[in-house]
Amino acid sequence: MQFIIANAIQKIVTKRQSTRIIVTHGTDTMIDTAKYIQHELAEKLSQCVVVFTGATKPAKFHDSDAAFNIGAAVAATSIGSLGDVLICMNGNCISASSCTRDEETGLFITNKI
DSSP states (O other), rough: OOOHHHHHHHHHHHHOEEEEEEOOTTTTHHHHHHHHHHTTTTTGTTTTTEEOOOOOOOSSSOSSSSSHHHHHHHHHHHHHHHEEEEEETTTEEGGGGGGEEEETTEEEEOOOO
């Protein structure tokens, strides 16, 4: 799946000079895919911002966070720096390279060094 997403992003980036891309992704493997994209497409992402987001509850549920996370991801494409690959969840935008998921809460947080 990571390869398919990388190819799709590469096609978009090749057609445009400056691009903002949002990828909706399952939360269990989202960080892994974002890091893969950041690594595999590093040179090609210099003129774009890629933001990964998802939902802890699917959009069909009344109390889903899907719409909120999509809105935050749209905003993140405007404030992110060119070349960034970000994870946007729970109102936080974190660089993919420094993102982790707290196993107890399920929240996406910045790695503690």
